[in-house]
Amino acid sequence: MSYDLSLLGWTELLAGGLPADTVPARVSRVDRGAAEVIAADGQHHVKYSARVRRASAADPVALPCVGDWVAIRWLPEGRYEVDEVLPRSTAFVRGGVSRDSVGGLSGDGQGQVLAANVDLVFVAEPSMHSTDFADLGRIERLVALAWESGGTPVVLITKSDLFEKGLDDLLDDVRAAAPGVAVHAVSSLHGDGVELVGEYLGGSRTAVILGPSGAGKSTLVNALAGGTVMDTQQVRAADGRGRHTTVHRELIPLPGGGLIIDTPGIRRIGLYDMAEGVELVFSDIEALAELCRFGDCGHTGEPGCAVLEALESGRLPERRLVSWRKLQREAQWMASRTDARLRKEQQNKWKIIHKEMRRSGRNRP
Ligand SMILES: Nc1nc2c(ncn2[C@@H]2O[C@H](COP(=O)(O)OP(=O)(O)OP(=O)(O)O)[C@@H](O)[C@H]2O)c(=O)[nH]1
Numbered sequence: 229m230s231y232d233l234s235l236l237g238w239t240e241l242l243a244g245g246l247p248a249d250t251v252p253a254r255v256s257r258v259d260r261g262a263a264e265v266i267a268a269d270g271q272h273h274v275k276y277s278a279r280v281r282r283a284s285a286a287d288p289v290a291l292p293c294v295g296d297w298v299a300i301r302w303l304p305e306g307r308y309e310v311d312e313v314l315p316r317s318t319a320f321v322r323g324g325v326s327r328d329s330v331g332g333l334s335g336d337g338q339g340q341v342l343a344a345n346v347d348l349v350f351v352a353e354p355s356m357h358s359t360d361f362a363d364l365g366r367i368e369r370l371v372a373l374a375w376e377s378g379g380t381p382v383v384l385i386t387k388s389d390l391f392e393k394g395l396d397d398l399l400d401d402v403r404a405a406a407p408g409v410a411v412h413a414v415s416s417l418h419g420d421g422v423e424l425v426g427e428y429l430g431g432s433r434t435a436v437i438l439g440p441s442g443a444g445k446s447t448l449v450n451a452l453a454g455g456t457v458m459d460t461q462q463v464r465a466a467d468g469r470g471r472h473t474t475v476h477r478e479l480i481p482l483p484g485g486g487l488i489i490d491t492p493g494i495r496r497i498g499l500y501d502m503a504e505g506v507e508l509v510f511s512d513i514e515a516l517a518e519l520c521r522f523g524d525c526g527h528t529g530e531p532g533c534a535v536l537e538a539l540e541s542g543r544l545p546e547r548r549l550v551s552w553r554k555l556q557r558e559a560q561w562m563a564s565r566t567d568a569r570l571r572k573e574q575q576n577k578w579k580i581i582h583k584e585m586r587r588s589g590r591n592r593p
């Protein structure tokens with residue numbers, strides 16, 4: 229079997245960085261120190277070169293991950309090995325390595341790349357989730373995460389068939405929660421919007437789908453793939469394996485062009501290192517904050533606070549300000565937890581503060 233790599237997203241730009249005597253391949257799956265890759269001459273199971281192993285031992289971010297383009301070299305003993313990970317255009321990085329992650333080499337606060345070279349991030353949120361409507365706060369988080377990865381978010385309000393009246397109002401609310409992001413209603417059940425989603429992938433773009441369990445991600449991937457490539461909850465319930473059992477860790481080429489990455493890691497992705505993403509999601513509040521009288525306004529009652537003025541006049545929904553504060557706190561907390569440099573700075577700051585305290589204590593009359 230041979231593959232046209234341009235359909236898998238291979239570009240001229242990437243070709244420029246290919247080391248001598250290697251050929252390109254895209255990682256479709258990783259598995260403890262080895263990767264499944266797709267090269268022009270077929271699929272291969274490849275181990276990592278000593279250089280790749282050394283680099284990843286020093287920094288897990290250097291490990292090949294699904295979506296990566298790698299240079300593979302044919303060895304005299306008759307097999308390929310991964311010679312180098314080519315520069316990534318985007319990356320989903322998880323700070324720290326979770327207990328149950330497969331192939332995590334490091335346990336302490338260093339980043340792990342979950343997926344690379346992802347152009348589009350579909351944020352799937354069901355229009356109705358058991359008895360609740362779409363969760364705007366969750367959309368905000370996942371959109372922030374998407375921006376942070378370098379990919380372009382697109383919000384999909386799934387299961388739109390569950391919502392007869394008021395869908396347009398819901399979409400308006402979602403658009404307000406994700407300024408500058410395309411928002412579409414999708415029903416995999418009726419086929420509404422599925423084609424449109426497929427068009428985003430046009431040609432050879434790569435996407436991931438984020439969203440809560442039960443959002444209909446697998447069902448949508450199946451609809452796009454025109455067959456059952458992912459187990460859906462129903463299938464899994466029938467064989468008694470329960471819900472959170474997606475074991476696929478794959479790059480799925482779609483018949484209409486484009487690829488979807490669906491891995492357990494991406495499915496479980498939370499809130500990590502997303503300070504910049506938060507700024508983009510809350511561009512409306514960030515713009516207001518620029519108009520505050522004081523540059524360091526905390527928006528908690530300072531005179532001339534444009535944020536609170538907008539809140540009072542009703543232009544800024546209170547829910548939005550509450551989400552913003554919450555996400556900022558969480559993003560700061562995650563950053564301080566995962567970013568060793570920041571941690572060190574904070575330790576130094578506390579050292580200085582403690583020293584000051586001791587000194588002022590000594591100098592007290
Ligand atoms: N009414 C309706 N139900 C849907 C639609 N899409 C999916 N479902 C149902 O929603 C349930 C969950 O769908 P899945 O595709 O397994 O959801 P998921 O997001 O992949 O869930 P996890 O694998 O747990 O992350 C299944 O019972 C689907 O049949 C839709 O467009 N409309």
Ligand SMILES: [Zn+2]
Pocket residue numbers: 517520525526527528530532533534535536
């Ligand atoms: Zn203010």
